[in-house]
Amino acid sequence: MTDTLRLRRADYSNPAHAQALVDLLDSYARDPSGGAEPLSDFTKANLPAALQARPNVFSVLAFDDAQGGQPVGLINCVEGFSTFACRPLVNIHDVVVAASHRGQGIGEQMLGLVEQIARERGACKLTLEVLSGNAPASRLYHRIGFDNYQLEPSMGNALFMQKWL
Structure with a gap:
């Protein structure tokens, strides 16, 4: 598989990249791990342009050239800022690998490109x-080096929380 996998930083103005991004994200959203709900029509119509308008966002796409260039992977990232380090950080916001291509190392390869960027x-x-x-x-x-976030072990691990607005 790795011989036929092509990784690219997404060009949101490229119609093929924009469609791949929306299709892969929609498949993830429909999966139980993504909430089991499809993307809204609004999101499908506006997401690539909204991402392009934000310089602190980037995406990585994976295409399987053995399958005619079929899009098989997506990672969306948002740059934040670490006040403790006084440097940017990159939050990996979405990781999607097509069900047909899971277990083939695509996620790891995409994460490698994200780390490089x-x-x-x-x-x-x-x-x-x-x-x-x-x-x-x-x-x-x-396996690739992530661990649960903590500052002082006696205080425990950080919890990810949300509040919808």
């Missing part, structure tokens, strides 16, 4: 969240 941006770290029930993703992240 983050280093080029001067980032001090990568962050991500993973659902506790997503054991395959957790194993991958731990």
Whole structure:
């Protein structure tokens, strides 16, 4: 598979990249690990342009050239800022590998490109969240060096929380 995998930083103005991004993200959203709900029509119509308008966002796409260039992977990233390090950080916001291509190392290869881009941006770290029930993703992240976030071990691990507005 790795011989036929082509990784690219997404060009949001490229119609093929924009469609791949929306299709892959929609497939992830429909999966139980993504909430089991499709993307809204609004999101499908506006997401590539909205991402392009934000210089602190980048995406990585994977295409399988053995399958005619079929899009098979996506990672969306958002640059944040570490006040403790006084440097940027990159949050890996979405990691998607097509169900037909899971277990082939695509996620790891895409994460390698994300790390390269983050280093080029001067980032001090990568962050991500993973659902506790997503054991395959957790194993991958731990294998390539991610660990649960903590500052002082006696205070425990950080919890990821949200409040909808």
